[in-house]
Amino acid sequence: MDVLTRVEQEGAYSNLQLNSALQRASLSREDTGLATELVYGTVARLNTLDYFLERFVAKGLNKLQPWVRSLLRLSLYQMMYLDRIPPHAVVNEAVNLAKRRGHQGISGMVNGVLRNILRNREQLVLPEDLSPAKRIALEHSHPLWLVERWISQYDEAVAEAICRANNEPPAVSVRVNTTMISRDEMLAEMKEAGLDAVPSSLSPEGILVLSGGNMALSDWYRDGQISVQDESSMLVAGAVGPASGMKILDCCAAPGGKTAHIAELMKDQGEIIANDLHEHKRKLIGEQAERLGLDTIHTVTGNALELVQKYPAGSFDRILLDAPCSGLGVIRRKPDLKWTKTAGDIGEIASLQRELLDSVSSLLRVGGILVYSTCTIDSEENEGTVQHFLKTHPGFGLPEDAGEEWSKLHSKTEGVGVQILPQDYHSDGFYIARLQRFS
Numbered sequence: 001m002d003v004l005t006r007v008e009q010e011g012a013y014s015n016l017q018l019n020s021a022l023q024r025a026s027l028s029r030e031d032t033g034l035a036t037e038l039v040y041g042t043v044a045r046l047n048t049l050d051y052f053l054e055r056f057v058a059k060g061l062n063k064l065q066p067w068v069r070s071l072l073r074l075s076l077y078q079m080m081y082l083d084r085i086p087p088h089a090v091v092n093e094a095v096n097l098a099k100r101r102g103h104q105g106i107s108g109m110v111n112g113v114l115r116n117i118l119r120n121r122e123q124l125v126l127p128e129d130l131s132p133a134k135r136i137a138l139e140h141s142h143p144l145w146l147v148e149r150w151i152s153q154y155d156e157a158v159a160e161a162i163c164r165a166n167n168e169p170p171a172v173s174v175r176v177n178t179t180m181i182s183r184d185e186m187l188a189e190m191k192e193a194g195l196d197a198v199p200s201s202l203s204p205e206g207i208l209v210l211s212g213g214n215m216a217l218s219d220w221y222r223d224g225q226i227s228v229q230d231e232s233s234m235l236v237a238g239a240v241g242p243a244s245g246m247k248i249l250d251c252c253a254a255p256g257g258k259t260a261h262i263a264e265l266m267k268d269q270g271e272i273i274a275n276d277l278h279e280h281k282r283k284l285i286g287e288q289a290e291r292l293g294l295d296t297i298h299t300v301t302g303n304a305l306e307l308v309q310k311y312p313a314g315s316f317d318r319i320l321l322d323a324p325c326s327g328l329g330v331i332r333r334k335p336d337l338k339w340t341k342t343a344g345d346i347g348e349i350a351s352l353q354r355e356l357l358d359s360v361s362s363l364l365r366v367g368g369i370l371v372y373s374t375c376t377i378d379s380e381e382n383e384g385t386v387q388h389f390l391k392t393h394p395g396f397g398l399p400e401d402a403g404e405e406w407s408k409l410h411s412k413t414e415g416v417g418v419q420i421l422p423q424d425y426h427s428d429g430f431y432i433a434r435l436q437r438f439s
Ligand SMILES: C[S@@+](CC[C@H](N)C(=O)[O-])C[C@H]1O[C@@H](n2cnc3c(N)ncnc32)[C@H](O)[C@@H]1O
Pocket: 233, 251, 252, 253, 254, 255, 256, 257, 258, 259, 275, 276, 277, 278, 281, 302, 303, 304, 305, 322, 323, 324, 325, 375
């Protein structure tokens, strides 16, 4: 309840707030799991919960003290979306909390509202005359403007599938450090340890771990044999097409997941300049490189717009611009995003993306490959940015020889780049465009 209140009142990130609350609380593993489910679930379902609560709170949700609002939301979340907590336990817990935190009057109100909901559960259904966008927004808990935007960029069915997928828990996937061990060997080790692990069908280095807990706590991770990475992100290094001995620029590299993958594919031979705007984030890239035993990665701090002043034009064989973006492809992992982002934010970040792409492209040698990627599914940030770039940079185009893996992925799209939606492969929403410099 405190975490939810701080997230609402202070605009705090739910993952950071939750982590620090969990550290202070030292709960059992089961209760940690439940607290996590309650926080993420309530944040994810916010507008739907509020829509129904408004029917039962006589003076209106907005008039309640913030902590009471949080308490009602997380109680209704349990009643509507969790099936292993008996409703009377939900009400008892809520009433006890309200007594401890407030006074008799508030606990009586909480008791009354929740019992009233239990008696009238048939009212927890959406009216049939809602517009399609409004129905999707309330059924799958997304802001209306975003649903409308996705309907106009895709269509109604795709927009609904995106919203549905955004409420499903993400899969756990790891990338094998092939400079140390092959994927088959790692799969065999995992199976021997009793894990349910299968090869990724998207990435040759990927493994899906269907049961196995937090892989970042495993010995394989500590010893640098694996990294935790989403399958969509694993496609980016392949699109860059690195080879031993190349000179590669990763413009926005922290925390270094894709940089490290590129270095692994180069068998750690060549040179990678990994840049990030923030010094504290740059350090994370160095830590990853050290853990994975990769020497080719050189980290630098600075604005990617200023890289043109640091390096000679045409001096890189490959450039990766994994651009800052709205993050709308990773709502499953960060449900707060959908409530905090605005259409204005998207416009702003899209113009930075255009500037970045324009600026770093001059550093690529003729014949070299430039990859632009984001973890968003918004067409203004993705296809819009790349189309604009191609119009204003006639020396660039689609590569002549795309390679088998990339061609397979790209064959499913009419766009310049590949747009992966969260429902496509149950991985993060992601965009990847692969361009070549011809003159
Ligand atoms: C999508 S993340 C990169 C993720 C990274 N490529 C990976 O795979 O781990 C974008 C990064 O861009 C950085 N960034 C934002 N604006 C930047 C700028 N103007 N110049 C350089 N880096 C920037 C952010 O600090 C952030 O770490």
